[in-house]
Structure formats: structure tokens, C-alpha cells
Amino acid sequence: MPRVGYVVSGTSTGYGHLFEAARQGLRELGYVEGQTIALEVRWVEGRHERFPELVAEMLRLKVDVLVVASTPGALAAQKATSTVPIVFVNIADPVGSGLVASLARPAGNLTGLSLMNPDISGKRLQLLKEVLPRVTRVAVLTNPGNPAHALFWKETQGAAQRLGVQLQPEEVRRPEDFGGAFRAATRARAGALLAFDDPLTAEHRKSIVALAARSRLPAMYGSSEFPADGGLMSYGASWTYNYRRTATYVDKILKGAKPADLPVEQPMRFELVINMKTARALGLTIPRSVLSLVDEVIQ
Numbered sequence: 001m002p003r004v005g006y007v008v009s010g011t012s013t014g015y016g017h018l019f020e021a022a023r024q025g026l027r028e029l030g031y032v033e034g035q036t037i038a039l040e041v042r043w044v045e046g047r048h049e050r051f052p053e054l055v056a057e058m059l060r061l062k063v064d065v066l067v068v069a070s071t072p073g074a075l076a077a078q079k080a081t082s083t084v085p086i087v088f089v090n091i092a093d094p095v096g097s098g099l100v101a102s103l104a105r106p107a108g109n110l111t112g113l114s115l116m117n118p119d120i121s122g123k124r125l126q127l128l129k130e131v132l133p134r135v136t137r138v139a140v141l142t143n144p145g146n147p148a149h150a151l152f153w154k155e156t157q158g159a160a161q162r163l164g165v166q167l168q169p170e171e172v173r174r175p176e177d178f179g180g181a182f183r184a185a186t187r188a189r190a191g192a193l194l195a196f197d198d199p200l201t202a203e204h205r206k207s208i209v210a211l212a213a214r215s216r217l218p219a220m221y222g223s224s225e226f227p228a229d230g231g232l233m234s235y236g237a238s239w240t241y242n243y244r245r246t247a248t249y250v251d252k253i254l255k256g257a258k259p260a261d262l263p264v265e266q267p268m269r270f271e272l273v274i275n276m277k278t279a280r281a282l283g284l285t286i287p288r289s290v291l292s293l294v295d296e297v298i299q
Contacts, residue, residue, distance in 0.1 A: 001035070001036055001037055001038055002037055002038070002064045002065070002254050003037075003038040003039075003040065003061065003062065003063045003064055004037060004038070004039055004040070004063060004064060004065045004066075004067065004250055004254075005039075005040045005041075005042070005058035005061060005063035005065070005066045005067065006019060006022060006039065006040065006041040006042070006067045006068075007041075007042050007044060007051065007054045007055055007058060007066070007067070007068045007069065007073055007077075008041060008042070008043055008044065008069055009044050009046065009069040009070050009073065009090075009199035009202065009203065010043065010044065010045060010046055010199060010202060010203035011043050011045050011046075011203060012043055014046075014202070014203050014205070015043070015202075015203070017240065018069075018239055018240060018243040019041055019243070021240045021241075021243040021244040022067065022243045022244060022246050022247060023039065024244055024247075025243070025244040025245065025246065025247025025248065026039075026247045026250065026251070028247070029247055029248070029251045031247075031251075040058060040061055040063060042054040042057060042058065044069075044073065044199060045203060046175075046199045046200045046202070046203030046204060047174075047199075047200075048072040048143075048145050048146065048199065048200070051068070051072055051073045051075075051076035051077075052076045052079075052080065055068065055073070055076050055077045055080045056080060059080060059081055059084060063084065064084075064085070064253075064254065065084070065085045065086075065087060065250050065253050065254065066081075066084055066085070066086050066087070067086075067087045067088075067089065067112075067246050067250065068086060068087075068088055068089075069088070069089050069090050069199070070090055070091070070146075070148075070198075070199050071091055071092055071093075071097050071099075071146060071147050071148040072145070072146055072147070072199070073088070073199075074086070074088040074091055074094075074097070074099050074110065074112075075097065075098075075099070075147065077110070078098075078099060078108075078110055081109070082108070082109055083109060084109065085109055085253045085258075085259045086109055086110040086111075086112075086259065087110075087111060087112045087246050087249040087250060087253070087259070088110060088111075088112035088113070089112055089113045089242050089243055089245075089246050090113065090115040090197070090239060090242055091112065091113070091114050091115060091148075092114070092115055092116055092148035092151055092152065092197065093114075093148060093151050094106075094110075094112075094114055094264050096151060097147060097148065100264055103263060103264040103266065104263050104264075105260065105261070105263070106259055106260055106262065106263070106264060107260050108259065108260060109259050109260070110259055111249060111259040111260070111262040111263070111264055112246065112249060112264060112265070113242045113245055113246065113249075113264070113265045113266075113267075114264055114265065114266045114267065115197065115222075115236070115237055115242070115267065116197075116236065116237065116267065119155070120155075120235070120236065120270065121151075121152045121155035121156045121159065121196075122155050122156060122158060122159030122162075123159075123235060123270075124156075124194060124220050124222070124235050124236075125138065125156055125159045125160060125163065125165065125194060125220070126159060126163065127220065127233070127235055127272065127290060127293075128192055128194065128218070128220040128233075129163045129165060130287060130289060130290050131218065131233070131284060131286060131287065131290055132191060132192050132218055132284075134191070135165065135191035135192045136164070136165060136166060136191065137165070137166045137167075137168055137188065137189060137190045137191055138160070138165055138166070138167055138168065138190060138191065138192045138193065138194055139168045139169075139170050139181070139184075139185035139188070139190035139192070139193045139194070139217070140153070140156065140167050140168065140169050140170060140193075140194045140195075140196065141170055141172055141181060141193065141194070141195040141196060141198075141201055141208070142169050142170070142171060142172070142196050142198075143171070143172055143173060143196070143198045143200055143201070144171055144173065145173055146196075146198050146199075148196075148197070149196050149198070152196045152197075153167075153169070153196075156194065167194075168184075168185065168188050168190050170182075170184055170185055172200065172201070173200075174200070175200070175204050175207065178204065178207055178208060178211055179211065182211045182212070182214075182215045182217070185215065185217060186215050186217075190217065191217075191218075192217060192218045192219065192220070193212055193217045193218070193219035193220070194219070194220050195208060195219060195220070195221050195222070195226075196222070197222035197223070197236070202223065202225065205221075205225060205226050205229055205231070206229050206230075208226075208231075209226060209229050209230045209231045210230075212231065212232070213230065213278070213281070216282060218232050218233075218282055218284060219231055219232050219233075220232070220233055220234065220235065221233070221234040221236075222234060222235070222236040223236055223238075223239050224236075224238065224239075224271055224273040224296065225239065227273045227274060227275040227278070227298055228273075228275075228298065230275060230277075230278055231275060231278065232274070232275055232278045232279060232282065232284075233272070233273065233274045233275065234271075234272070234273045235270060235271070235272045235273075236270055236271065237267035237269070237270055237271070238267075238269075238271055242267070245265065249262060271295040271296065272290075272293050272294050272295050272296075273294070273295060273296045273297075273298065274286060274290075274291075274294055274296075274297055274298065275298040276297055276298065276299050277298065277299060
């Protein structure tokens with residue numbers, strides 16, 4: 001039977017629901033695990049440096065298709081093989097990262113699902129500014145080890161100039177860096193926080209949410225998992241939906257399609273989620289202009 005490998009950014013605890021969404025997508029297409037398809041999963045645990053070794057392990061298992069998350073993961077897979085079909089998920093900029101020649105015709109052995117469009121980072125800052133009209137300094141959690149963050153920063157900086165906001169970058173490469181980043185943000189009198197999408201921050205989102213609450217920093221995140229765990233708000237594509245959609249690519253490839261001929265899918269819809277309990281704890285009143293855009297309110 002065909003064997004499909006998944007290299008997932010986090011742990012089974014933090015990211016288990018995403019892998020389950022991928023499984024569900026395959027079930028909906030008629031696959032029965034252990035009978036018509038074999039699945040292998042490895043967990044990166046938020047550590048970028050583990051991608052190459054786990055990708056290599058999947059290749060030794062001779063998987064027919066490899067599904068890999070995040071820009072660092074996709075780059076590691078691209079470097080490791082030019083023949084095994086690769087389906088990436090939650091990639092910021094597939095063309096700019098050099099993963100595909102174009103969204104319509106990827107050209108190589110990679111295709112999959114993008115996480116954002118070019119305006120999303122600026123939109124997140126804009127929404128944060130609408131909730132906090134007086135904010136002038138925003139701390140930004142960024143991981144220099146993630147190539148996508150250079151793009152995020154460029155887009156966010158452009159929005160910051162238009163909004164009259166000064167950005168304060170706080171680098172986080174490992175979990176031990178979070179505490180220092182929040183202390184630095186507090187010392188610099190940052191009025192809010194923006195966390196770039198990254199396997200590290202996503203895996204340790206509960207720690208980040210707790211630090212934001214302790215520092216009384218209203219924060220904007222990229223996925224709904226953060227407000228679900230107590231973060232203030234998020235704006236972005238559904239990670240669960242994207243993982244479920246990987247099944248469509250896997251199915252087509254197993255039936256003979258080539259990744260080069262499968263266009264990269266961009267998100268058509270972005271969700272705004274707000275945790276009202278957290279807003280009340282921070283003494284914030286969410287303006288009607290923002291509430292009118294909300295897709296989900298967590299009480």
C-alpha cells in the first residue's frame with residue numbers, strides 16, 4: 001500500500017489536532033489507514049534544526065509522498081530530494097522562498113498550501129491598532145532562523161509607517177528566549193505585541209499567552225489556536241483547514257499527478273478570532289468596527 005510521511009512542526013500534544021485533520025481529509029477521500037494507506041508521522045517539537053534529520057528518516061522509509069510543514073521544513077525537504085513528491089503546508093511565500101517557480105505551475109517536486117497573502121502581516125497590525133488606537137510601540141516576536149520572517153518584517157514595517165507605529169523586534173530562537181523578550185518589551189514600554197507565525201511560537205503558545213497576560217501586553221497572533229488558549233486575538237488562515245486540504249494533494253499525487261502540475265493553493269478566507277475574557281482582563285473595549293469583522297468570539 002502507499003506510504004505517506006508527515007513531518008509536523010510541533011509535538012503530538014500541541015499539534016495532534018492538525019495531524020488528525022490531515023487524517024480526516026484522507027478518510028473523507030476513502031482511504032483506510034492500515035488497509036489502503038500507511039501513515040508515518042514525526043514531530044519537530046518546534047525545533048527548526050530537527051527538520052533535516054526527520055526528513056532524511058522519512059526518505060529512508062521510502063515514503064511515496066512527503067507532507068511537511070512550515071518554510072524551514074519545506075526548504076529542508078527540497079534540499080534532501082528532487083524526486084520524492086513533497087506537499088508543503090502553511091508556507092508564507094513559496095515563490096519568494098525558492099520552493100516553486102510560480103503558484104500556478106510549481107515546476108519541481110513540491111506543491112501545497114500557502115498560509116497567507118502579501119497583505120496579511122500589515123492587516124494584523126492594522127487590526128491591533130484599531131483595538132489600541134493610542135499604541136505607538138509594538139513588540140514583535142521574530143525568529144531569525146525562519147526565512148519567512150524577513151518577508152513578515154518587511155510587510156509589517158510598511159504597515160507600521162502608515163499607522164505611525166514603531167516596531168520593536170524581539171528575537172526568539174528557543175523557548176528560553178521568551179522570558180527575556182517580554183522583559184525587554186516591558187522595559188521599552190511597548191503597548192502591544194505581534195507574534196510572527198513560527199513552529200517555535202506555535203508549539204509554545206501557552207507559555208507565550210501566559211507571559212503576555214503577566215506583562216499585560218495585548219497581543220495579535222496568526223492562528224486561532226492562540227485565543228483558544230487565552231490569547232487576545234488572531235487573524236489568519238485556518239491551520240486545521242489547511243492540514244485537511246493536504247489530503248487532496250496526496251490523493252492526486254498517489255493517483256498519478258505530478259506536483260509540478262498542481263497549483264499552489266492560497267487561502268481564500270481569513271478568520272478573525274477574539275477572546276473577550278482576555279480583553280476584559282486587560283481592560284479593553286473592542287470597537288464595533290472590529291467586532292463587525294469577527295468570525296469567532298471566545299467568551
